[in-house]
Amino acid sequence: MVSKSRVTILVKACPQPSRKHNETVCCAGLNYLGAWQRLYPIRFRQLANEQAFRRWSVLEFNYSKPINDSRSESCRVHEESIELVGDVTSKQKRENLVNPVVVASEIEAASKGNSLALIRPENVSLTWRKRSDSELAEARKAFEQQAKQSSMFDKDLDIIEPCPFEFKMQFSDGDGKTRNKKCSDWETSAAYFNLSRKFDEQKALEHLQTTYCDEYVRTGLVFALGNMAKRPQTWQLLGIFPTARSGQTMLEL
DSSP states (O other): OOEEEEEEEEEEBOOBOOTTTSSBEEEEEEETTSOEEEEEEEOGGGSOGGGOOOTTEEEEEEEEOOSSOOOTTEEEEOGGGOEEEEEOOOHHHHHHHHGGGBOSOHHHHHHTTOSEEEEOOEEEEEEEEEOOHHHHHHHHHHHHHHHHTOOTTSOOOOOOOOOSEEEEEEEEOTTSOEEEEEBOBHHHHHHHHHHHTTSOHHHHHHHHHHIIIIIHHHHOEEEEEEEOSSOTTOEEEEEEEEOOOOSOOOOOO
16 A cells, blocks of 8 residues: 655665665654654665755655565655655754654663654764775775666766765763764765865864764754664664754644
8 A cells, every 4th residue: 555654854874785776775754743754765866856855854755564674664665756845944843843752762762662763862972983995995896886786777876985984972871871883874974075175084073073072962962763674672873963952842844
């Protein structure tokens, strides 16, 4: 059965090669009822220009129940039906959307049967590790092989240049647990590349650290977490963004 939904995007993870769907991006957001929906498969770089979206974009699309994913929030998007219908630009509306669904931790989310969660972390620090030449070469090769497998109907894509750093966030959640999670947020990698065009390597990293650990914390830092279909006990950090706390809970889209 085909259904229709309207979702505000909050998660857009880094592209991953996929044997079945070519290059895909894990995306998720909240519908007009404030419920999570995971959009898959999204071949983001194959979308038409008028379909391209980012965090806070509002999408309408048709979807079906996935066959191999039992997570309640997951839906199989009919890619051709994606329509970008707006953006949530008001800070107040962003607060009204996010704050009612914030939970203490991934443990609380899992106890409710959820596989996606928004939390407000404490004691946040950003660390990084420079990836080796062999790691970067392997990542490039995976995207090159993926490009060769594209259909004649797909757009020709530039090979993605993998980020030279692996980023991790250490933080405490609302259950008092200390976590250390690899960052899979596409915007984090994009932010590093943008900064590296203006600054040297160390300065770019320090700027990113200041943005996340100082500026975003002052504004009201939010992490988007999601578990893995095959390993539901493993939760990943999929999104990092600022949204202020608010006493209001009315949803406005």
